[in-house]
Amino acid sequence: MALIFLNRFFHPDHSATSQMLSDLAFDLAARGEAVAVIASRLRYDAAAAALPPREIVNGVAVSRVWTSRFGRAGLAGRAVDYLTFYVSAAWQLWRTARRGDVVVAKTDPPMLSVMAGPVCRLRGARLVNWHQDIFPETAQALGLGAGGAAPAFAALRWLRDRSVRGARQNVVLGEGMAARVAAMGVPAGRIAIVPNWADGALIHPVAPSANPLRRDWDLEAAFVVGYSGNLGRAHEVETLLEAMERLGSPAGGTCAVRFLFVGGGAHHAGLKAEVARRGLSCARFQPYQPRARLAQSLSVPDVHLVSLRPELEGLIVPSKFYGIAAAGRPTVFIGAPDGEIARLLARHACGLTVAAGDGAALAAAISRLALQPDLCLKMGAAARTAFDARFDRRIALARWHDLLARAARE
Numbered sequence: 337m338a339l340i341f342l343n344r345f346f347h348p349d350h351s352a353t354s355q356m357l358s359d360l361a362f363d364l365a366a367r368g369e370a371v372a373v374i375a376s377r378l379r380y381d382a383a384a385a386a387l388p389p390r391e392i393v394n395g396v397a398v399s400r401v402w403t404s405r406f407g408r409a410g411l412a413g414r415a416v417d418y419l420t421f422y423v424s425a426a427w428q429l430w431r432t433a434r435r436g437d438v439v440v441a442k443t444d445p446p447m448l449s450v451m452a453g454p455v456c457r458l459r460g461a462r463l464v465n466w467h468q469d470i471f472p473e474t475a476q477a478l479g480l481g482a483g484g485a486a487p488a489f490a491a492l493r494w495l496r497d498r499s500v501r502g503a504r505q506n507v508v509l510g511e512g513m514a515a516r517v518a519a520m521g522v523p524a525g526r527i528a529i530v531p532n533w534a535d536g537a538l539i540h541p542v543a544p545s546a547n548p549l550r551r552d553w554d555l556e557a558a559f560v561v562g563y564s565g566n567l568g569r570a571h572e573v574e575t576l577l578e579a580m581e582r583l584g585s586p587a588g589g590t591c592a593v594r595f596l597f598v599g600g601g602a603h604h605a606g607l608k609a610e611v612a613r614r615g616l617s618c619a620r621f622q623p624y625q626p627r628a629r630l631a632q633s634l635s636v637p638d639v640h641l642v643s644l645r646p647e648l649e650g651l652i653v654p655s656k657f658y659g660i661a662a663a664g665r666p667t668v669f670i671g672a673p674d675g676e677i678a679r680l681l682a683r684h685a686c687g688l689t690v691a692a693g694d695g696a697a698l699a700a701a702i703s704r705l706a707l708q709p710d711l712c713l714k715m716g717a718a719a720r721t722a723f724d725a726r727f728d729r730r731i732a733l734a735r736w737h738d739l740l741a742r743a744a745r746e
Contacts, residue, residue, distance in 0.1 A: 337744050338370040340432055340461070342452055343442040344421055346373050346400075347393055350624060351380035352566070352655050353444045353468055356532055363733045364740070365395035372397040374428050376421055381600060383407030383417075401428050408602075411480065418445035426451050435460030438504075438743050446471035447492065449499040463503045464743055470516050470651040471496070477647040478569050497521060504743045507736075510676040512650030528739055533732035534658040536723060538627065541664030541716070542635035549632045553620060558594040559706040562637025562665075565656050567601035571643040575670050577610060578695025583702060584618035593706060595619045596637055634663035638712055639687075639705050646672040646692055653677070661686065661723035666715035668701050686719035 341361055345354035357373070365371045377400040379385040384407075389400050401424035406413025422445065429452060433439060439461045441452040449465045456463040472492045497520045500506050507528050508514045514527050550556050567573070576595075583593045595618055597607070611619045625633040634640075640660040644652060649672045657677055660667050667687035669677045681687035688705075690697040705712045 338372055338432075338434065338437045339364055339740060340429065340437055340439045341371070341373045341442070342375075342425055342429065342439065342448055343373070344376045344378065344403075344444045345380050346375040346398060348387075349379045350627070352532070353442055354380065355627075356468075356655075357442060359533075359535070359729060360733060360736055361396045362394045364737065367737065371395065372399065372432060374399050374401065374425050374432065376400060376403045376417075376424075378403065378405065378407075378417075381408070399428050399432070401425055421445055422448075422451045426455055429455045430459065433459040433461040436744070437461040438464060438740055440464045440466055440740070442466045443468045443471065446475070447496055447499070449503065450495045453499040453502050457502070462743055462746070463499075464505045464507065464740070465500055465503045466507045467513060467517065468509065468652075470513065473516075474570075474648065474651045477645070477651060504746055505739060507739065509653040509655075510650075511679075512676050513653060516650045530732055530735050530739070531727060532653070532655040532658055533727050533729045534662040534723070536662050536728040536730075539631045539634060539659055539662035541720060542632050544635075544638075547632050547635055549629070549636050553596070553622065553636065555594055555596065555620070555636060558592055560594050560596050560637040560639075561668075561702055562596045562598065562634075562640045563643075564598045564634060564637075564640065564659070565601075566599055567597070567603045567607060569602050570645055570648050570652055570654075571601075571603060572645050572670060572692045573603055573607050573610075573643075575690070575692055575695050575698055576641065576643070577607075577614070577616075579698035579702065580611070580616050580618060581614065582695065582699040584616050593618060593702065596622065598622045598633055599624050630659065631663065634659050634665065637665060638709075639666050639668055639702065641670060642667050642677055643670040643692070644672070644675065644677065646675070649675045658723065658727045661719040661727060664716045664720040666705065666712060666719060668698065668705075670698060680722075684718055684722035686715050686722055 343357050345351050347358040361371050377387045383405045387400050391398050403420040404416045406417050439456050441448045472489045500520050500522055505526055506517050507530050509531055514529050517527050544550055642654050642656050644654050653676050669689045671692055673689055678689040688701045690701055
């Protein structure tokens with residue numbers, strides 16, 4: 337019996353879906369499992385990259401199939417990249433899968449299970465869906481394909497629902513997403529909640545005085561508010577800009593507050609341009625950091641921001657929270673007060689939530705933590721405690737190992 341994973345991106349790509357999959361695949365191979373990955377030859381933010389078609393990485397047999405290379409610049413080009421991956425990956429899965437194998441389909445590209453399901457049935461393999469988001473509802477919530485696209489979305493939902501009901505297991509990231517999948521007609525016994533994770537051995541709290549990045553980035557004397565990772569279409573920035581204006585203006589507060597943005601994404605360049613246009617000198621921008629520097633990078637801020645547009649609750653769960661918690665820092669969540677991250681922060685007393693669109697409340701929350709350093713430290717310690725108990729890499733990978741063993745037996 338082999339374990340076969342499907343996802344557009346895999347090691348050495350640094351995207352979130354790639355890092356989660358790479359952690360799991362390498363761990364399973366280290367446990368002695370036969371593991372194969374079918375991915376593209378692309379990298380998330382480098383369409384021109386040319387990864388090798390076949391290689392063995394840490395015991396994992398990686399097959400990288402041909403796709404078009406339009407990249408992320410336009411929706412039409414991205415759709416063609418998706419389509420060519422579906423076709424190439426389906427052919428490779430047909431050639432690879434055998435009776436009794438377990439095939440794990442992630443959701444990059446969207447609705448990958450619609451392609452994987454028929455191949456698995458014909459080859460006698462067992463399908464497990466690993467939902468990082470719910471499509472096409474996510475696309476609709478983001479305003480893509482508005483107008484006359486309703487019939488197309490209805491057809492896509494019908495195909496998607498059939499594929500998730502036919503899977504041996506559907507793995508989701510949180511309670512809200514589990515409810516969405518249950519509403520598709522999937523029995524409770526075929527839905528498992530396994531949150532994403534971070535590596536607590538790699539990411540750990542680093543005191544400001546011991547963190548060279550605070551010095552290198554000229555942030556030693558500041559109260560630092562951080563945003564790390566992808567700033568994409570699912571994330572709302574106007575609330576953040578209003579708070580930055582309030583805290584960075586002479587009448588609004590202290591210039592000792594600095595905002596640090598580490599990473600990229602669809603809104604990153606636009607935010608940087610808007611910060612310059614408004615003359616907000618309180619912001620700093622840095623590129624994605626190597627995995628080996630994540631402990632330092634995530635420990636630079638005194639508090640981190642996580643954002644999710646409220647209409648996307650239950651469709652996406654921001655994975656930034658787990659690295660933040662590993663670094664022992666509190667989170668201020670901008671989004672739905674009853675959302676997945678908001679509930680985690682309240683349950684573990686490790687952060688605050690403000691409604692999307694309320695820049696004044698966000699500025700007040702940041703000021704509260706800046707003026708109460710003991711509260712900030714207490715919330716950060718609570719975040720690391722919650723992380724050690726629920727969200728560490730070792731816990732998630734053990735749950736995945738058990739889940740896949742059950743799927744292989746059923």
